[in-house]
Amino acid sequence: MNIHTHNFIDAERWTGRAFFGGWDRTEAGTINVTDPANGTVLASVGLGGPADIARAAAEARAAQKAWARMLGAERARILNKAADLLEANGTELAQWIMKESGSIHQKAMIEIEHGALFIRHAATLATAPSGMFLPGMDDRENYARRVPHGVVGVISPFNFPLVLSVRSIAAALAVGNAVVHKPDPRTPISGGIIISRIFEEAGLPAGVLQIVPGGADAGEALCSDPNVAMISFTGSARGGAKVGEIAGRNLKRVQLELGGKNALIILDDADPDVAASNAAWGAFLHQGQICMATGLVLIDEKIEQAVAERLVAKAAHLPVGDPSSNQVALGPIISDAQAAAIQAIVDDAVAKGARLLVGGRGEGRFYPATVLSGVTPGMLAFEEEIFGPVACIVSFRSDEEAIALANRSDYGLAAGVISADVGRAMAVGQELEVGQLHINDQTVNGGPYAPFGGRGKSGNGTRVGGPADIEEFTQWQWVSVKSAATPYPF
Numbered sequence: 001m002n003i004h005t006h007n008f009i010d011a012e013r014w015t016g017r018a019f020f021g022g023w024d025r026t027e028a029g030t031i032n033v034t035d036p037a038n039g040t041v042l043a044s045v046g047l048g049g050p051a052d053i054a055r056a057a058a059e060a061r062a063a064q065k066a067w068a069r070m071l072g073a074e075r076a077r078i079l080n081k082a083a084d085l086l087e088a089n090g091t092e093l094a095q096w097i098m099k100e101s102g103s104i105h106q107k108a109m110i111e112i113e114h115g116a117l118f119i120r121h122a123a124t125l126a127t128a129p130s131g132m133f134l135p136g137m138d139d140r141e142n143y144a145r146r147v148p149h150g151v152v153g154v155i156s157p158f159n160f161p162l163v164l165s166v167r168s169i170a171a172a173l174a175v176g177n178a179v180v181h182k183p184d185p186r187t188p189i190s191g192g193i194i195i196s197r198i199f200e201e202a203g204l205p206a207g208v209l210q211i212v213p214g215g216a217d218a219g220e221a222l223c224s225d226p227n228v229a230m231i232s233f234t235g236s237a238r239g240g241a242k243v244g245e246i247a248g249r250n251l252k253r254v255q256l257e258l259g260g261k262n263a264l265i266i267l268d269d270a271d272p273d274v275a276a277s278n279a280a281w282g283a284f285l286h287q288g289q290i291c292m293a294t295g296l297v298l299i300d301e302k303i304e305q306a307v308a309e310r311l312v313a314k315a316a317h318l319p320v321g322d323p324s325s326n327q328v329a330l331g332p333i334i335s336d337a338q339a340a341a342i343q344a345i346v347d348d349a350v351a352k353g354a355r356l357l358v359g360g361r362g363e364g365r366f367y368p369a370t371v372l373s374g375v376t377p378g379m380l381a382f383e384e385e386i387f388g389p390v391a392c393i394v395s396f397r398s399d400e401e402a403i404a405l406a407n408r409s410d411y412g413l414a415a416g417v418i419s420a421d422v423g424r425a426m427a428v429g430q431e432l433e434v435g436q437l438h439i440n441d442q443t444v445n446g447g448p449y450a451p452f453g454g455r456g457k458s459g460n461g462t463r464v465g466g467p468a469d470i471e472e473f474t475q476w477q478w479v480s481v482k483s484a485a486t487p488y489p490f
């Protein structure tokens, strides 16, 4: 890919820079962006440190009031224009997502399509009713209205860098907040530059959106910055705990969208072909690097063999390699360290008695679709989020046992139940302690109209998307109006 042949993304504009409402150099220097498939340096962007975050937060705060005062219809127009630009330039922008995050084309296009949908959904919030009249307590009028928090800090991960950034940014902006966004330094283009460019071209007033790629130090600075009122964090449970701690200490509102160990429960009356297809998609899409990936495939022992055989056949036929060839189903794992972590979990399972049915040995960052059976509590493969293409089969003998196994997890993000009997699947599903429940579907589901989030280690009970956005990105203000001031006893 020659970055200079791309028109919209226009690398001359941002090389070595971050977006402070305009493109500028950062105090912390620059960082190279590499392709995880082959180590090629794709670009260089400005790296943000604490001083750069402080600058961005101060500039965002200065710009926020005028943005909030702007007519909602005008904010909506700008957001919809940004969505138009994302779609219109989708083919070009998807190339960056593929290169930077090791995505196959199909997954990159899902990001473009969903990114635009999230922005358009957010635009509707800008013109939604935002308050209510309250019952009278005396002769004054009382009303309550939703007002923006001020500056929202957004922190996002590498795996779906565009969607997971834009879903919070667009919702926060739509209702009148300014935003300081810190994408993962490994994916600053898909998670940052693309978003800056679409909003820049859409006519967003300068300063309202600041995008500064950086590491944990920049993220922590955002969580303690006095100009930031709320943090919207998407990432690991470990990162989220740290973010929650710092934001809490600084009395900021904090939204935590964290990891998952998501169970797909396949009951004994399920069609084995369809069930295996669901398990393969849920476990292997984007190399399993998805918070809602199917982390446990719980199968009734009566059909375990039938489903496992089909799942193995699918896994064995999924080519792994550089997505730019357009010939692969699985691209690279994001880093060598993450590839090694996947291998350690698979090795631990085998050492503790699980059976390796296919895959199980990576080559560098390329890890094949892998199926383990006989996975049981006590194995890392049962307990931990793997973030790799590993389907962990756990067998059960009754619906009750399946529920108990699924609820053992510390996480509580998503679950799926597959059965020929919808009522039975729903009866199982309603016992599961998760934020998203999918009947007759696997666990990887998301979109702009649904509230998305988890319980336990998957988050702090907050949600992003759909009806949750107004709740999360605004707060109540009570306004009382007397026709004239009246005296008090003293």
Ligand code: NAD
Pocket (backbone or CB within 6 Å): 155, 156, 157, 158, 159, 160, 164, 182, 183, 184, 185, 214, 215, 216, 217, 218, 219, 220, 234, 235, 236, 237, 238, 239, 240, 242, 243, 257, 258, 259, 260, 290, 291, 292, 385, 387, 453, 458
């Ligand atoms: P991570 O927590 O290491 O990093 C995520 C982001 O947080 C990055 O921008 C990183 O720079 C930043 N960060 C890390 N430490 C920080 C700190 N101390 N203070 C402030 N910011 C900090 O996560 P990761 O491993 O890169 O991403 C994968 C994780 O994200 C998985 O656990 C996955 O399940 C989760 N995830 C959750 C969702 C969701 O919506 N629930 C979506 C996608 C990914």
